[in-house]
Structures are given as structure tokens and as C-alpha cells.
Amino acid sequence: MRADGSAGQACYESVQSRRAQGIDQREVTSTVDGLIQARLAPRDGAEGDWDIAVFDKATGKVVAASSALRSRELAESFVKKNQQLIVQACRYSGSARAVTVGLDFLALTPQGTPTGVAEQPQRAEVVRVETPERTDKSKLLALGLDVTEKGDETGIEVVLADDADRKTLRDSGLRSTVINPDLSTTSREDAAKDREYAATTQTSGLPSGRTSYRHLYEYEFELKELARKNPKLVKAFTLNHPSIEGRDVLGVEIATDVANIADGKPVNVTMGVHHAREWPASEHAIEWAYELVNGYQNDPAIKSLVGKTRNIIVPIVNVDGFSISREAEPKGDFSRFDYEMKRKNCKADDSPSQFRTGICKANPAGRERGIDPNRNYPTFWGGNGASPNWNSDTFRGSGPFSEPETRNIRDLVSKRQVTNLVTLHTYGNLILRPPGVAATRAPLDEPVLKALGDKMASRNGYRSIPSWGLYDTTGTTEDWSFWSTGGLGYTFEINTAGFHPTYQNAVVAEYTGTAPAAGAGKGGNRAAFLDMLGSAADPAAHATLIGSAPRGYELKLHKTFQTPTSPVLQPDGSTKPPIYVTDTLDSTFSSTGGRFAWSVNPSTRPYVAGRYGREPQGPPQASVPLANPAGVPAENTQYPGNPVSESMPFTVKGLPEVDNGRFEVVVQWANTDTDWDLYVYNAAGELVTSSAAGGTNSERATLFDPPPGNYTAVMVNYDQVDPANPDDWGNGRIEFASPIPPTYGTREAYTLTCTNRIGRLVGIADVYADRGQTVDVGEVCTNSARANKQRRR
Template sequence: MRITRVGPGVVAATALALAGLVGTGAAIAAPQPNAQDDKVQIVHVHAVTQAERSAVNALGLDTTEHSDTTGVDVVLHGRADAERLRKSGHTWTVKNADLAATERANRAADKAYAASVAESELPSGRTSYRHLADYNAEMTALAAKYPTKVKPLTLSRSSVLGKPIRGIEITDGAANVNDGKPVFLIMGAHHAREWPSAEHSMEFAYDLLESGDARNAGLLKGVRTIVVPVVNVDGFEISREATPLGDFSLFDYEMKRKNCAISVNTPAQYQPGTCADNPAGALRGTDLNRNYPGFWGGPGASASWSSETYRGDAPGSEPEGAAVRDLISSHQVTTLITNHTYSNLVLRPPSLASTGFSPDEIQYRALGADFASHNDYANIPSFGLYDTSGSVEDWSYWNTGGYGFTFEIGTEGFHPPFQDGVVAEYAGLAPAAGAGLGGNREAYYRAAAAAMDKAMHSTITGKAPANTTLSVRKSYTGMTSPVTQPGGGTTPPIPYTDVLTSSLSGKGGAFSWAVNPSTRPLVVGRYGRDPQGPPQPSSPITNPAGVPAVGASEFTDVTIQGMPTYDNGKVIFTFNWPGGTAVDWDFYIYDAAGNQVASAATADNPEMAAALDPVPGGYRIEANNYDGGSPATDWTGTMSFASPDPAIVTGVKESWNLTCTSDKGKVLGTRSIIVDRGQAVDVGNPCNRGK
């Protein structure tokens, strides 16, 4: 889609802390009624590179997860937001000129849908968004209805306001938590306003138990599925129960994102009141998905207490995230999906570009592609959106080895009409991108199957006497990112401790125990490959004869070669022209199938675009005369190449510490176990010291 550059629009006049006022201790003005031409908007900020999108995210605005190769969507809440964006040098298009009007229309659509449809295509038949009480009641009811298949779960820690965080465990013989099965964890509502994320998580529980799908028997036998529909219970309940104001103002609690923590950095005048009624409105709290200790404090999370992406006062400081961390640390979660809205994305680690691809990138990417083949979302690494730090799957993957993904559900809105954002997206119905492909329902089934795929985790086998318990344990000190400071610069990383432990009940015979690899991916190294040949030599890009009119385009073709002659880890397209930045050419690169693989559409001269691991073949370059192109200011171009980055392999191997204990607590045997992904290790009888 061609982006039209526009000047900064006029947006809502509410004086929000997001404009930087709270950081100085200034008072937050009460929200004012919007004038006809002064509305909350969603704008698409022009940012074609990952670095540019990360720079937009670093501005402290309400950046959504909706991003593509042309830019990223941002919610502008006030004039100060627009001014900050303008001063940063960014340009944008207005995608939604009146977000409040859209929300009012969504509520009307939800009311009409619920009134006209007795039962939806969802496995539960729901026709409207649930409340927190609905989730808790339905999980209780499922446990009562299926006592051998469903075990109620209350996470280890309560929320900031003391609420339990509840879930259910689904498998045959659910009460035996030490059965050695791999675990698929599906979660929702880390962010309070993202209601579909909780709905999708809950619906998969109904699918496993009541849909009659032929795969259910195998999944119930072979994998333990844990469903935690609402992680941010405080924030979600406030968002869901709030009286809609429809103005996205400071006190429109329906759009609350964060939890209910009060930071030590919150100025005194904003500390009084409840989470649902306080002088700072919805801005108090921590973004739970920026608070996990892995890479905490790095790019893509804010140090300002009022920011929507505030990282928290310390790594892992929030009880809700700590409860999820305890859950993962005490189970062999071989696959997890954390659901969010919105952007039609399947995201995988790494979340920071500086980390480099993971050592499991090939298998990881293939698994994401499998999911995306059913929901038709883009399958990209998280840093491809923009840099973030402190997310759950980044901590979980690098520290436990279990594969973790974020699903960004839907194309528009944090909680769009139920029929679109929940029914269609889950079931794979129009207008969802996955219509006819199975939707998220099918993607979740594939994730559950992947959780028990032995090629994707590790296996310990052997024999254990009855009335014994086998335990594997690992403890280590991890380090956060260098901690970004409010005034710029960083301070040293902060250490944090993780203890991973899980158990298996000995039954007096052979066992097969699904575990994650003994060596953490953080220790293994970084994905890469040794070059198998030289990079392709640089070459000029042919400029076709003539000059297109302003606003029009011309096209030229290039060829990228491959093995056995050249091994290209990166291709860089560089374009320049006389006239400096007073003239503006934009460039888009397409593969042989017509897919855009790179773009260079900023206001810069030269323009540069890059693509990693380019597939050999023909490519077409579109040169758009955005402004001022003429025979005297025509462009020239060069295509250059770089070799792939070699893999970083540490050669370090970590072990699981395996212990066998009798039912009376006596240690019968211990040993160290090294087991890699896809590997099975037979330990014999670990309860017999002599064997």
C-alpha cells in the first residue's frame, strides 16, 4: 500500500502524562470534551526499517503492535503526542480519524450481534465478551464437568490487588501433575484492554474438551494443556467493567493497558485513589509484558512510570508476571502462546535485534510458518516489529528452552467487534485473514501437537520404582540488559535468579519424561552459518530511460545469484540523486512472486534498503518519483552484498540435576543429565546408586 505523507493532524486535547508532563511532576489536566476537529486518532507512522520503528517506539507514545515494512501504528491521544511525533521528524498517515466513534460503533455492533445470534460458531457458542467472573465460573464448571480431565489451577501469587490468577490444566488424569507429559501453555490478557486475547485462550479449552475434534484424544493423552485466560486480572476487570467514556481520555479506564502497581517513581500527587479512580487515571501501573527479567531494561520499554510500556521498578517486580514465571519454571513448558491484539502477527524470539537469531531459528521459524499457514498472519521475529525487552516468551525461551510465541490477533482495535475479533479470528471465518484456513483454532491445535513433538524438546527415559519421585533441577543467575536510563545512557545489567524444577512420579516401571534441553539457548550461542562461498560482487542498478511524472513509478529488474557461486547473507540496495533532500525518490523491492521484500521510502538521500538471506532469483525494483524527480535529479543505484554472519557456538553444556527420592523423603540417587533438543537419554534406574 502506498503511503501518502501528511503533516501532523490535530488530535485530542487531553493533557496526558504521555506528553512528558508527569515525569516532571506537572499536574495532569482534566480531560476536555473533544472539538469536532480534535479527536483521538490511530496514525501509521512512516518507518520502513526496524531501527526507525524502534525509534518511534522509544518516543514514549502509545505504540501499538501493528507494524509492517512501511511503518508502525500509534495512538495519538493529544496535541502534545502529535507535536512530539512531528518534532522527531516522522511523518504519518491517519488511519482512523476518530477512534472514539469507532469504539461507539463497535459497542453497537456487539449489542446487535448478541441480540441476533443465539449461538456463535465458537466451541462455547459465546456471542459476547466475557467478564472476569465469567472466566472463573466457566473454568470451575469445566473442572466439575470433566473431573478426570480438568484440574483447577491457581497461580502461585495473587495480583497487586490481591486477586487470584486462575487457570485450568487439561489432560487425561489431570490430577497427576507429575506425569512427565510436555506442557502447552496458552495465555491471554497480559494487557488489560486486549479482550480477544483472553477469549481465544478460553475457547481452546472448550475445543479440547467439547468440540469432538478427532485430535482431542491424542492431545489429551500426550500433552498437558494449561490455559490462563487472564494474566492481568486487576487491569482486565477495570477495563471490562469501566463505564465507556468513548473519548480515550485520561480517565477512560476501558482502555487501560497496565496492571495496578504504583511505581516508587510516581509523584505524590498521583498516588492517592484506587486503580479504577485516581488522579493519574489509566496511566498508573506496569506493562507486565515489559517486566519479565530476561533482557529487562533494554530498548523498547520505558523508564517513565506514566508510559504505556513502563517496564516496572525492577526486573520481575510485578506479582502477576512472577506468578507466570513460577508456573513456567515448575513445568516443562515445551510450547507457549501468549495472545495479544492487534496486528495479524506470529512473533517469535528474539525481541532485540542485537541478540541475533536464536540457535533454533530454522526450526522456530518453520513452526511459526505452520501456525501462520492457518491464521494467515505474518511470521516474523519479534525484533522485526521493533525492539522490545522484558517480554514473557523472550525470558522463557532463552532461559528454559521452551518455544514461545506471541499471537497479535486481528487487524484493527484492542477489542474490536466480538463477531470479528473473536468469532471470525478464532474459527477462521470472513473477514479474518485466516478465513477458510482454520484460523487461530487450527494454529492452537498445531501448537499443542508441537508441544509433544519429541524433535522439538528433549526426553529422559529409564525405570523408576513405585513410590518414588524423580526431580530435575537447575538454578542459575541471569543478567538483564544494560539498563537504559531516563536521561540516556545505561547502567550495568542487574542479576536475577531462576530455579527450574519439575518432577515425575515413579510407577514401578519404564518412564518417558518430556523435558526442555538441559543447556539453555542463552548459553548455547547464536544462530548463524559459515559462508559457503564469497558474496556476490556489487553491481549498478539500471535506471530505465525517461523519468516518471511526480507520483508515478518506473520499474527495473535485477538478479540475485546463489550457490554454488555465491553465498549472500545480506543484500543492500542504495539509491541517490542530485538535489539533496529537496528531491524525494522512494524505492520498493519485490521478489519473483510479487511480494515486497524491502523498501527505502524515507525522506533521506541516499535511500537504503536491505534484505537478509535473499533467495536467489529475479527481483523487480519500483522507483517512485515522490517529489521533484526530473532529468536533472534522476536517480542512480547500486546493489551490494555481504556474507552471512557465522554462528556463535560456545561449546558449553549445562546439565539437569536429577534426583530420586523415596516417598519418605530419602534421597536414593542423584546424577547429572545432559540432553539436547531432539535427543533422548536413557538413565537406567536413577534410584539405584549402584547402577
């Protein structure tokens, strides 16, 4: 297809006149009931930006489209046999006057099944599984069910797609209650509400005014339009690695003098949709881009923050999976062929051979094929908290960084000084911080991470907790970025209603902080994102190098290191030795002449810096007996709805007499078929810890760093083998332990080099920098050896 001029508009908006500038068209007829794939590729070696759209000729409605930054496009969607189509290519910008267009029609059996027989629908539901102890959480994760991110200390919501899932959970012995008995009905109702909201609402309260979930091609076009309309403030870019299906992954950078990426400002990264079905994540990310652009023009406070930082936004990390989820019919039954609920990417190689055929949108394994990108990063990879099984929604992949999605983020974070990072997900109303694994212990930066997490949570009404507080996760984004670079990293789990519930609630209300969002009246995610940006701009939250260098000279910070994964869990339950993964961090600063300031992360990565703790200020409290009151309360499976139970008060002492790092309330009985549950409340009547496992003859409830005061232990008689001869619990006890002292590792250095205008190395030095520290590197380009010796005195 050819065009002499540029269209400069969205190719997918409508069928244009054949005589319109920048447009070329072809009419085709579908030969199948199935899929059309329309691809663009550069022609004659000329690169430019062309887009493509496919329309139904009869209605003029868009069927498929693609609007990335180059001339490498894939538009894909469903068509009917003999359907008449218009294929429209649009030259957006650049010097390329022609592109090559390729069309494929792929016939599909019903739902992409290997037999051609449509899968029988089954009822999907959400249940809350009781997981009061970490062993319960580990047991749940090992079942291979679709575990959500909505949970707390005592339970986690899980999607049960069919009768087989229900049997798996039932056979595990874990207890559960139904939260939503029919997800298909909810999905259809939400889709209808979205159509009504879009039809009746002209403009929302979002920065863009948007009223409905975007398609991939709309994200792509809007990002490059932001850049075209604000060339000095916004730059759109393509990440290094195309997706499995060949799509480009797009982002934008927002900063004053945006093209000068080596200006030394701290970098704030926001990204969405590692998981395909989590549509609100990408919506919040792109609205943040609009927020910064609009705010720079109209809000002095935002303009000041933008002037002090560089902001990188990648709304959709997993473009293949998102495109499939977004274009699929809304079923909501979580069956194998419910592509709307696809979570993973499109990798086929790790599946059994019989499931490797077919394209991602229609294959014998359906949505189960692929890798979970947010379990594919190397930090703690291979351990509990991800699955080694190919069809699990948390399948970790064949190795760390095996996927283009994670390699894209690695390249981005490794080449820039990313001081702050947020990765957006759904759902659970949570702000999660490292570590993802409880046994790792908190990093030395725990007070900093917690303070910022708590501040952001005060805006959106979410719970601010360590990631392991939900359940152990391995191979996640912020664990790798934080432990390897020192940049502060968080996961937001947006809303509590589902993976992509109604746009009005999950996007508009959650972002703007209006009802019914938990952040109503507090600022919502908009205010939380501004808190993160304020942290990025704050020199106390990272390190700063100062010095002087001639104009045009380039400074470079370099560090290479290896980090072990977890021992690699195998499908049979055994483990293999950890894998050592090499990371290289390289970032640059271009001198404008004279004195400079360069915002950087600490030189010592948190993985080796040590672990947070505190030195004991006194002995732990002596063990306290927990006396069993006379009698046995009636069986009660409805607590706290039914309050029948036994209560035992006890007191926790404090400084200067004792220093308790934790207490554990321990109770025991004779028969493992008997089931007592234990709950502990503080003086205000708030539940502070509990233990309600089944299949044991004991309960152990733990609270770390307990405030001194009065507490009450409550025992609930959940189940007796023989109610006529009850198996009562024996005398219990409260055991106390000292706090764990902090540990400190070896300090690491950056290698700082300086090259002159012709690329010749003229200076070199080792630089040690801590969070909040300003380090003067002196005249590193002209006097590095002497300056280095002076710093070491």
C-alpha cells in the same frame, strides 16, 4: 455472612430468595456518587469457596461481582448516591460456613480528575507511520506514543489520543497516513453491534456457544464449573501471587488423571490478557479450554492429544487491569481517563507522588498509571523496545519481575516442563517468535520455531515473523520463557480491527476460522492451537528422559543460572550496566514403578546454546553498479498509488557460483532536505525490501538470504528542495555479503536427583539432553554413580 449449605450456582446471575440454600444477603444504600468495593475474606481461619455479587435492588441487574476459587473476593463498580443495593454472598463449596464481608463507598470527582473538572474530550485516531528502516522504528518507539502491534516492514499503526500526540508525531518528521479518524465513534458503533449480536444470536460457533465478551467474574465461575463438572480431566487453581488490588489469578489444568501433575507429560501453556484492553485474548484462551474438554469427549483426535499432554490455561494474567477496562464506559478516545483503553496493571509506586493517590479505577493519572507486564520479564529487559517513563503504555517497571503478574508466570513456567507456550494479544494478525531484539540474532532453534510458526499461520492467515520484524521489544513473555527454558514460545496478535472490536469478528470468526477472518476456511485459531498442541505431544519437539525407578520415588530436575538484562536505558538516554537475574528451574516426576518416560526441555538453554546461521558455500557476489537513468521523474508523494518513478533492473546470482547472505541496495544524493525513496521488487512484482526515510541523503534497502533471480530497484522522487534545480541521486550500487556462520556455546546439564518414599536422597546424576533426543538415565535411583560413569564413556 453465613450459610449452612452450598449454593452451587453463579452468585451474579440473579438475586436469590433469602431462604435459598447457600445464600446470605444484606441491603445497603449507597452514600456517594462513585464506587462500591465489596470484599470477602475468610472467617475464623476456615477456608472455602464463597462468591459475592452486588445488585441494583430496583432492577435486579448485577452491579459488581467476584467468583474466584477461595473466599478472597473483590467486587467493584460504579454506583449512584442513594442507590439501593443488595449484597449477596454465595457459598459455592468447601467447609467454611461463614465469611467476613467488607463494604466501602468511595466518592469520586468527575472522571477521577484531581480538580473535579471533567477532562475535555479530544479526537483519537489511528495512523500508519512509515518506518521503512529500523532506525525509523526505534525513533517511533522513543516518542512515547501508543504503538500498536499492527505493522509490517514499512509501517506501524499508532494511536494518537489527542492534539499533543499529533504534535509529537508531526515534530518527529516521521510520515503518516490516517487509518481511522475517529476511534470514539468506532468504539460506540462496536458496542452497539455487540449488543445486537448478543440479542439476536442464541448460540455462536464457539465451543462454549458464547455470544458476548465476558466479565472477570464470569471467567472465574466458568473455570471452576469446568473443573466441577469434569473432576478427572480439569483442575482449577489459583496462581501464587494476588494482584496489586488483592484479586486472585485463576487458571485451569486439563489432562487425563489431572491431579497427577508429576506424570512426566509435556506441558502446553496458553495465556491471555497481559494487556488489559485486549479482551479477545482471554476469550480465545477460555474457548480453548472448552475446546479441549468438549473434544476429549467427542473428538478422537483431540482426545488422543489431551491424553499425551498436560494443558495449562490462564485466560487473564492482568486481572486488575482487565476488570477496570471491562467495566468502564465505552469511550474509545484514549484520553487519560479512558479506562476502557487501559493497557497496564495497577502499580502506583513508580508514579510521581502526586499521581499515587486514589484507587486504580479512579486516580489522578487515570489509565496511564501502572506497569506493562509484557515488558517486565528479565530477558533483554531495560533495552530499547520498552519505556523507562512511568506514564508510557510500555513502561517496563522498576526492575525485572517486579510485578505479581510476571512473578505468577515465572513460578508457573519455572516449576513445570513447559515445552510449548502461547501468549495471546491484540492486534495485528501476527504470529511472533523469539527473538524480540534484532541484534540478538536468531537462536539455533530458528528452523524449528519458524516451521511451527508458519504452520500455525497457515491456519489463521496471520504473518509468521520474528518479534523484531515488527519492532524491537524487550522484557516479553516468550523471550524469557524460551531463552531461559528452551520451551517453544509465541505471541499471537489477534485480528486487525482493534484492541477489542466486535465479538462476532474478533472472537467468533477468528477462533472458528470463518469470514471475515484471515483464517476463513483454513481452521482459524482453533486449528493453530491444535498445531501447537500437536507439537507439544511430539517427542521430536522436546527432549525425553527414560529409565527406571521404584514406585513412589521422586525424580527432580534442577538448574540455577544468571542471565544479564540489556544495558539499562535511562529516561535521559544514558544507560547503566545490565542487571543479573537469577532463575531456578525445578520440576518433578513421580515414579509409578518400573520404566518411565519424562518429557523435558533441552538441558542447554537457548541463551547460551548459540546462534543460528549457515556456513558460506561460496564467495559473495561482486558489487553491482546501479546506473541512474537520464532525467529526473516528477515529485511523487502518493507512491504506489501514483506509479511515477525510475526503475533499474539487476540480477542476483546463486550457487554454485556465489553464496549471498544478504544484499544491500545503496543510493546517495547531495542534500538532506531532498527526499528520494527506494523500493525493491522481485521478478514476480512483489515488494521484498524498501528504504523510505526522511532527513537523510541516502537510502539503503537490505534483503537477507536473497533467492537468485531478477530484481528491480525503484526510485521515487518524494520531495525536492528546489524542483527547478533537482538534486538527483548519484550512481548507486548493490553490495553483497556472505552469510553469517552459526555460533555454538557451552552445553549445560540438568542436575537429576532421586529421593525415596521418606524423602531421602538416593541418586544423583548430571544429564545432558538436546531437542528431539532421548536420554537413558538408567536406574538413577539405585545405581546412579555407576550409570553416570557408563554414560560418560
